Amino acid sequence: MKSTFIALGLAALIEQSYAFPAIAEEAVRIAAANAPEQKRQLVSPGFNAGLQYVSNKGAHKFVAPSKTDLRGPCPGLNAMANHNYIPHNGVATIDQFIKGTNYVFGMGLDLATFLATYGAVIDGDLTSWSIGGPPPASLTNGLGLLSQPQGISGSHNKYESDASPTRGDLYEYGNDYLLQMSQFKDLYNLQKGKTDAQSNYNLPLLTDFRAYRFQQSINDNPYFFNGPFTGVAVQPAAYTFIYRFMANHSAEYPEGRLSKSVLKSFFSITGPDNALKYVSRFALLVSS
Numbered sequence: 399m400k401s402t403f404i405a406l407g408l409a410a411l412i413e414q415s416y417a418f419p420a421i422a423e424e425a426v427r428i429a430a431a432n433a434p435e436q437k438r439q440l441v442s443p444g445f446n447a448g449l450q451y452v453s454n455k456g457a458h459k460f461v462a463p464s465k466t467d468l469r470g471p472c473p474g475l476n477a478m479a480n481h482n483y484i485p486h487n488g489v490a491t492i493d494q495f496i497k498g499t500n501y502v503f504g505m506g507l508d509l510a511t512f513l514a515t516y517g518a519v520i521d522g523d524l525t526s527w528s529i530g531g532p533p534p535a536s537l538t539n540g541l542g543l544l545s546q547p548q549g550i551s552g553s554h555n556k557y558e559s560d561a562s563p564t565r566g567d568l569y570e571y572g573n574d575y576l577l578q579m580s581q582f583k584d585l586y587n588l589q590k591g592k593t594d595a596q597s598n599y600n601l602p603l604l605t606d607f608r609a610y611r612f613q614q615s616i617n618d619n620p621y622f623f624n625g626p627f628t629g630v631a632v633q634p635a636a637y638t639f640i641y642r643f644m645a646n647h648s649a650e651y652p653e654g655r656l657s658k659s660v661l662k663s664f665f666s667i668t669g670p671d672n673a674l675k676y677v678s679r680f681a682l683l684v685s686s
Contacts (some may be wrong), residue, residue: 410669443653451503455686459612468530470551471558471565471575472570474643475529483678484529489537491526519543521553530575551575559628560686561615563607563637564665569621577676581611586674589658599656601641608637 421610450601454460458481463469468488471478473650475484483498484490490498495514499505521527523538528549560567564582568574585607589597589676614620624627644664644670645654669675 407485411512424481434467445647447649450504450647454481461486463488466602468528468532468533468549468550471562472529472550473564473657473666474499474503474639475550475666482613487530489526489533489535490529491654494526495603505643510527516555517550520556521548523551525654555623555625555628557628557632558624559633559636560619560622561608561624561633562628563640566617567622570615576678577665577667579676582667583674584610584678586658586661586667586671592658594658597658599641599645599661601638604637604641608634620648 460480461482463476463480463486467479467486469479470488478484478498479486479488479490481502482500484494492511493512494508495517496507497648499510499514500507517527518524520543523540523542525539526537527547528537528551531551531615533547533549541547544560554568554574554673558565558568562581564577565574566576566578566581573579585599588603588607589599601610612624624633640657640661641654645651645656646660649656662674666675666677667674
């Protein structure tokens, strides 16, 4: 079950006004209206099973990606494509991203519009973009603002950032889109000893994990970079989104509870606690 929220603060969006004034000006206006004290605001609808239900059946049943379908570092977008809430091939238009993230995850339309537009400008052809690597020429409308569209997997320090929760730093592992099992286990083991029903990967826990991963990247990545947008806005959001997007909402937990089993499902992990396995669509599997 989904909830609705606004996840980016005013200050982070102001940083972008220098590079993309038209987009950022609108984003700042929206953020200011929703967060007059420049604080992150949570808009909780409470719990309504009918309104918050997201189907995984029929047209939205799980279909594994083929070798030609694009998938990348964002587990939420990968799940949306696997369930056909955005095109299964992994390339979607701005409008499809806005409608999909709003319906599936309850993302505010203002934030969804900003992120979808930013992705199209930075990673795509100005109208659409790939949730993985470079899309086939047949799926794009031509060149993007920054030359050939590279997708989110090719957007290091433009959209994708260092110190990801589960993806490795580009200059440490040679890629920025494969899940690193050592990092997932570090996250997963924060609820070690708890049953599935007892576990909850909530915001305080994820905030502590972000601090751990940030220092880990500083220690292990000689080219670590904490950019004005990727570091200040995107990186913290990646940790917030884990709980806000993946947690299951119910009458008992209207704000959401993210259990071990649901966390594993989103990150394509199977097996018991002592034998976790990453099921990757990529031919190259990097793990600990």
